[in-house]
Amino acid sequence: MAPLRYEYTIIKKSPRSHLQRFGKTIQLYAPLYLSNECVDTCTYCGFSRENRIERKTLTPDEVLSEAQFLIHQNFQHILLVAGEHPKHVSPDYLEACLLKLKPFVSALSIEVAPFEAAVYRRLTQAGLDGVVMYQETYDPEIYAKMHKGGPKKDYQQRILAPEEVAKAGVRQLGMGILLGLADHQKDAAALIKHVRHIQKKYWQTEITISLPRLRPCASSFEIPHPVSDEEFIELIAMLRCELPEVGIVLSTRESPALRDQLIGLGITRMSAGSRLEPGGYQQPEKV
Numbered sequence: 001m002a003p004l005r006y007e008y009t010i011i012k013k014s015p016r017s018h019l020q021r022f023g024k025t026i027q028l029y030a031p032l033y034l035s036n037e038c039v040d041t042c043t044y045c046g047f048s049r050e051n052r053i054e055r056k057t058l059t060p061d062e063v064l065s066e067a068q069f070l071i072h073q074n075f076q077h078i079l080l081v082a083g084e085h086p087k088h089v090s091p092d093y094l095e096a097c098l099l100k101l102k103p104f105v106s107a108l109s110i111e112v113a114p115f116e117a118a119v120y121r122r123l124t125q126a127g128l129d130g131v132v133m134y135q136e137t138y139d140p141e142i143y144a145k146m147h148k149g150g151p152k153k154d155y156q157q158r159i160l161a162p163e164e165v166a167k168a169g170v171r172q173l174g175m176g177i178l179l180g181l182a183d184h185q186k187d188a189a190a191l192i193k194h195v196r197h198i199q200k201k202y203w204q205t206e207i208t209i210s211l212p213r214l215r216p217c218a219s220s221f222e223i224p225h226p227v228s229d230e231e232f233i234e235l236i237a238m239l240r241c242e243l244p245e246v247g248i249v250l251s252t253r254e255s256p257a258l259r260d261q262l263i264g265l266g267i268t269r270m271s272a273g274s275r276l277e278p279g280g281y282q283q284p285e286k287v
């Protein structure tokens with residue numbers, strides 16, 4: 001990677017602020033895809049309802065066998081990921097998966113459709129430790145263009161969804177934006193405001209933030225506002241200074257060189273071993 005063209009005071013300040021709070025620890029977690037069934041049309045996503053891909057939902061036993069693959073690699077934090085589908089990925093289904101995994105895994109989170117607080121309370125009883133709920137973008141017009149159908153189309157419902165998680169007393173809440181959809185600086189400013197709002201009302205909730213960058217997918221989606229490595233680094237440093245008490249999550253899909261730079265700058269958690277399809281860990285890797 002080319003050296004950074006510029007240095008920001010904020011970048012120099014960031015590692016100090018990070019070390020004071022989090023020390024030198026980075027937690028690793030692995031995503032486990034439960035289902036690629038989805039009733040939504042998100043233009044940037046390969047699981048979008050219109051895309052002609054093979055659809056699959058793992059049974060709770062298949063989920064356990066995927067998890068065992070990860071446990072053998074010493075992963076103790078697993079994020080269960082699924083498309084939004086009320087029939088295939090229902091609260092009953094998620095509860096069954098959590099109950100299967102809980103005896104073997106220290107921390108279980110979900111990244112699925114939003115639910116009401118009562119459902120999160122029930123899932124917490126089954127072993128849920130965290131919920132990831134990204135707003136994707138805080139620009140309502142762009143949000144409407146990117147989310148053309150299905151329940152996720154409702155911007156207001158999405159904005160309120162993280163509060164249901166906090167209200168239910170789930171220990172960890174992951175918030176975030178999808179970089180590439182809209183002006184990243186405006187989205188980051190709105191994310192900071194949203195995080196502070198939740199922190200003020202629900203101080204017991206441990207919040208992490210994540211800023212995945214868009215990648216080309218199965219559809220012919222063109223990334224409207226690509227974010228360069230330099231902009232990405234600056235953004236992470238700025239967020240670390242603005243939200244010193246919040247964990248920052250980095251995807252291993254970023255290049256190793258970039259990851260090395262970011263680790264000292266404020267990252268607290270990183271995904272690893274990522275296979276992005278249901279049953280992916282036990283299939284031969286596609287080339």
Ligand code: SF4
Pocket residue numbers: 038039040041042045046047048049082083084152
């Ligand atoms: S709801 Fe999630 S899985 Fe479904 S299309 Fe949108 S981003 Fe993809």
